[in-house]
Amino acid sequence: xxxxxxxxxxxxxxxxxxxxxxxxxxxxxxxxxxxxxxxxxxxxxxxxxxxxxxxxxxxxxxxxxxxxxxxxxxxxxxxxxxxxxxxxxxxxxxxxxxxxxxxxxxxxxxxxxxxxxxxxxxxxxxxxxxxxxxxxxxxxxxxxxxxxxxxxxxxxxxxxxxxxxxxxxxxxxxxxxxxxxxxxxxxxxxxxxxxxxxxxxxxxxxxxxxxxxxxxxxxxxxxxxxxxxxxxxxxxxxxxxxx
Amino acid sequence: xxxxxxxxxxxxxxxxxxxxxxxxxxxxxxxxxxxxxxxxxxxxxxxxxxxxxxxxxxxxxxxxxxxxxxxxxxxxxxxxxxxxxxxxxxxxxxxxxxxxxxxxxxxxxxxxxxxxxxxxxxxxxxxxxxxxxxxxxxxxxxxxxxxxxxxxxxxxxxxxxxxxxxxxxxxxxxxxxxxxxxxxxxxxxxxxxxxxxxxxxxxxxxxxxxxxxxxxxxxxxxx
Amino acid sequence: xxxxxxxxxxxxxxxxxxxxxxxxxxxxxxxxxxxxxxxxxxxxxxxxxxxxxxxxxxxxxxxxxxxxxxxxxxxxxxxxxxxxxxxxxxxxxxxxxxxxxxxxxxxxxxxxxxxxxxxxxxxxxxxxxxxxxxxxxxxxxxxxxxxxxxxxxxxxxxxxxxxxxxxxxxxxxxxxxxxxxxxxxxxxxxxxxxxxxxxxxxxxxxxxxxxxxxxxxxxxxxxxxxxxxxxxxxxxxxxxxxxxxxxxxxxxxxxxxx
Numbered sequence: 152x153x154x155x156x157x158x159x160x161x162x163x164x165x166x167x168x169x170x171x172x173x174x175x176x177x178x179x180x181x182x183x184x185x186x187x188x189x190x191x192x193x194x195x196x197x198x199x200x201x202x203x204x205x206x207x208x209x210x211x212x213x214x215x216x217x218x219x220x221x222x223x224x225x226x227x228x229x230x231x232x233x234x235x236x237x238x239x240x241x242x243x244x245x246x247x248x249x250x251x252x253x254x255x256x257x258x259x260x261x262x263x264x265x266x267x268x269x270x271x272x273x274x275x276x277x278x279x280x281x282x283x284x285x286x287x288x289x290x291x292x293x294x295x296x297x298x299x300x301x302x303x304x305x306x307x308x309x310x311x312x313x314x315x316x317x318x319x320x321x322x323x324x325x326x327x328x329x330x331x332x333x334x335x336x337x338x339x340x341x342x343x344x345x346x347x348x349x350x351x352x353x354x355x356x357x358x359x360x361x362x363x364x365x366x367x368x369x370x371x372x373x374x375x376x377x378x379x380x381x382x383x384x385x386x387x388x389x390x391x392x393x394x
Numbered sequence: 395x396x397x398x399x400x401x402x403x404x405x406x407x408x409x410x411x412x413x414x415x416x417x418x419x420x421x422x423x424x425x426x427x428x429x430x431x432x433x434x435x436x437x438x439x440x441x442x443x444x445x446x447x448x449x450x451x452x453x454x455x456x457x458x459x460x461x462x463x464x465x466x467x468x469x470x471x472x473x474x475x476x477x478x479x480x481x482x483x484x485x486x487x488x489x490x491x492x493x494x495x496x497x498x499x500x501x502x503x504x505x506x507x508x509x510x511x512x513x514x515x516x517x518x519x520x521x522x523x524x525x526x527x528x529x530x531x532x533x534x535x536x537x538x539x540x541x542x543x544x545x546x547x548x549x550x551x552x553x554x555x556x557x558x559x560x561x562x563x564x565x566x567x568x569x570x571x572x573x574x575x576x577x578x579x580x581x582x583x584x585x586x587x588x589x590x591x592x593x594x595x596x597x598x599x600x601x602x603x604x605x606x607x608x609x610x611x612x613x614x615x616x617x
Numbered sequence: 618x619x620x621x622x623x624x625x626x627x628x629x630x631x632x633x634x635x636x637x638x639x640x641x642x643x644x645x646x647x648x649x650x651x652x653x654x655x656x657x658x659x660x661x662x663x664x665x666x667x668x669x670x671x672x673x674x675x676x677x678x679x680x681x682x683x684x685x686x687x688x689x690x691x692x693x694x695x696x697x698x699x700x701x702x703x704x705x706x707x708x709x710x711x712x713x714x715x716x717x718x719x720x721x722x723x724x725x726x727x728x729x730x731x732x733x734x735x736x737x738x739x740x741x742x743x744x745x746x747x748x749x750x751x752x753x754x755x756x757x758x759x760x761x762x763x764x765x766x767x768x769x770x771x772x773x774x775x776x777x778x779x780x781x782x783x784x785x786x787x788x789x790x791x792x793x794x795x796x797x798x799x800x801x802x803x804x805x806x807x808x809x810x811x812x813x814x815x816x817x818x819x820x821x822x823x824x825x826x827x828x829x830x831x832x833x834x835x836x837x838x839x840x841x842x843x844x845x846x847x848x849x850x851x852x853x854x855x856x857x858x859x860x861x862x863x864x865x866x867x868x869x870x871x872x873x874x875x
Contacts, residue, residue: 233597234590235555237569242590245573245582250400290718290777293669294732294784295708304731308722323461330463334562341465354473362462362470369461 161370177356187343201265206272231270244335260332268325275317279310319376416571424554430493435500459498488560507542540611547604622647622820628677639844652831655841665790711786715793717773719765726761751779771802791823
């Protein structure tokens with residue numbers, strides 16, 4: 152689906168939110184939901200930033216670092232992929248204090264989600280680097296380019312372009328996972344929704360608006376990543392000519 | 395002030411039976427949820443394939459479900475049904491939400507698996523005048539299955555790891571039980587860590603199992 | 618006797634139980650143009666890849682301009698070379714690949730300036746001047762700003778040749794450089810190679826299936842079979858009056874297919 156169609160659907164979604172949100176019966180929920188949206192977006196942005204850093208570090212470490220560091224990276228990846236985000240959030244929120252480290256719910260949220268998605272991200276990084284055709288390595292060797300320069304100028308730039316779509320999917324997963332932070336008392340969109348639902352029992356208006364808001368943010372992420380892919384891939388046509 | 399030990403083995407022994415009981419609930423939710431997901435996914439995929447008019451609405455529904463959080467969908471189903479007079483218990487609502495959410499993912503798996511079979515296979519079947527059913531059963535499906543089964547397996551594992559979300563509507567699965575134990579004794583370390591280790595162990599085991607299945611299927615088709 | 622440009626001294630290469638090169642002895646003189654032909658699996662591509670250090674040696678030594686490539690002398694003994702030594706000797710060698718292997722995220726010009734700037738530490742202006750001249754020589758001056766995906770196979774291969782030449786190698790290796798091209802594009806690449814041979818004092822080794830070109834261009838043709846040179850000689854000798862049965866068999870099969 153082209154970027155233009157996605158933008159159209161985004162516009163429609165936002166319009167729908169605006170129309171429904173101005174209905175007299177529904178408008179009362181909007182301020183609270185928008186405040187919750189702010190928290191959700193903050194957690195998503197910071198969590199994504201951490202995920203990229205962690206994913207790059209772990210992915211590169213698993214490929215090129217000396218054995219002890221590689222082992223640490225692999226353990227990190229297996230543990231965070233093998234347990235779910237909620238378990239990790241609860242562990243950070245309930246268990247860390249027993250070791251003397253009490254973190255703010257917001258910090259727990261960013262840390263937990265960032266490390267969780269970062270673990271999946273490291274696999275994306277690894278896969279993308281390994282997918283760069285062998286011929287690129289060989290041509291660089293033939294030109295006597297050193298290993299670090301090869302990685303920096305030839306291999307990684309190509310790997311980055313290949314990484315963008317899977318990272319886009321991971322960012323959307325992270326966005327969806329932000330709903331979990333409502334369960335560690337952080338006042339995000341899901342928290343506000345549950346709260347309002349408990350007091351007013353007006354499930355349909357509340358959750359319809361909430362689902363539309365998540366959909367809108369999701370679309371923004373997808374559109375952003377597609378545009379990034381387009382700009383980075385300049386010259387690297389899909390289904391390239393040279394092999 | 396009593397000295398707090400970080401890990402109390404006698405406490406572990408105490409809570410292990412309780413957690414084991416909760417594990418049964420977790421596994422039940424996983425299996426029923428996934429059975430639902432596999433069926434719903436198949437229905438959605440067939441609808442998309444067989445009824446062209448439904449192609450776009452079904453695609454939109456699938457995208458909508460995949461783009462919004464499972465937690466919200468769980469809340470939605472749990473709280474919306476009573477408005478229509480149907481009261482679902484938490485377990486049913488939770489399993490239904492899991493089935494619907496992962497059904498959307500499964501429908502994509504079926505679709506991708508079928509589309510991966512080269513057009514030429516369909517055309518060769520037509521040229522040989524094989525009927526629709528024979529084509530599907532003997533030619534297409536055996537070639538579509540090898541990528542489908544491991545992908546479904548991965549979603550089974552993913553679904554399993556998301557069962558803790560059911561704790562949000564108080565289903566007595568592992569996470570909820572661990573939280574209750576923790577709040578009763580103020581010792582969260584053992585229950586939550588044990589739950590984490592359980593999921594980790596199951597995750598590693600099932601990942602290995604899926605790889606075995608993948609290899610077995612690849613060999614069968616290669617012959 | 619003048620020192621050979623490239624010397625293989627009892628070089629052996631194995632892939633597990635398979636011996637791909639079997640105690641190969643080969644001398645290539647400075648400025649000589651050698652064509653290497655043979656059936657697949659005969660080891661001919663491996664010869665090039667080993668000079669380019671893309672494959673490790675199992676036995677024997679390769680010398681480039683008298684210096685060991687894969688080994689170095691330490692205290693008068695030959696020991697396996699370290700990375701620095703390899704890079705130093707490797708600088709004399711350039712290679713053009715069957716599948717071009719151009720850097721897809723760089724323009725034709727950038728492809729040709731990348732290594733000179735990062736390895737030879739040329740200033741940008743100098744590197745671009747050199748690259749521009751080379752691209753003009755291969756007939757692609759107007760395509761310097763194009764990306765590989767915007768070029769035909771023949772054009773890409775010509776850029777690849779310019780890119781290799783930008784490092785001013787003394788030995789150029791051509792690994793089946795026209796095999797991946799559509800037939801009508803083969804000629805433009807062969808023309809560039811012909812030009813290179815005429816105007817430069819380059820030592821050239823090429824693995825090729827283009828028998829007509831080898832006949833006209835090469836000083837010497839080596840026929841490889843099962844990891845050894847079964848027969849070698851001037852083109853007229855080898856193509857005109859092959860002494861070896863296998864050579865005859867191979868040439869017949871190739872001519873039938875062509």
